[in-house]
Amino acid sequence: MTVKLVVLYTQPEDTDSFEQHYAGTHMPLVEQIPGLQRTETGLVGAAADGGEMTFHRITELYFADQDAMQSAFGSDEGMATAADYQKIAPAGSRMFVVPVED
């Protein structure tokens, strides 16, 4: 069963700096992660419920299954990405593991 990591980035203090770091440093690290099948990302355009714009960007990383995800984040590349996440993610950002239903 496909498993994804859903990353919810809260609003950065400096959007331009965040975006430069994201595109220039973070995603290149993500793309090195072994076993990563694909990524999907986008800026949050609107809060469809009329509530707060809590999140700035939502990114998903897809893996073949739970084992592949665990191996990925145990790898050097996965750990480098996790270390960079600590630098880029604004306070309150969240990461959830979601097995995708067929």
Next chain:
Amino acid sequence: MTVKLVVLYTQPEDTDSFEQHYAGTHMPLVEQIPGLQRTETGLVGAAADGGEMTFHRITELYFADQDAMQSAFGSDEGMATAADYQKIAPAGSRMFVVPVED
């Protein structure tokens, strides 16, 4: 540009009731929405950051573009789905519009 609606359902008071409503009533309504390309959903399995299990389920609805999404939610089927969302979504649940980057 593909646009998706990302729905973050918080923890329901009664998980079984939520899941029955979701599978038996809500998703059948979603599937009637004109212009809907596909859905992706899954139960949150873990908080990868070690934080709170804020969300129970994450669902995404995909549309061809912003116009298609707007038409969809202006349709009778879209409004029926929105009305049912008000019934099923636990307090604090959120919905965000995210244009997907290529």
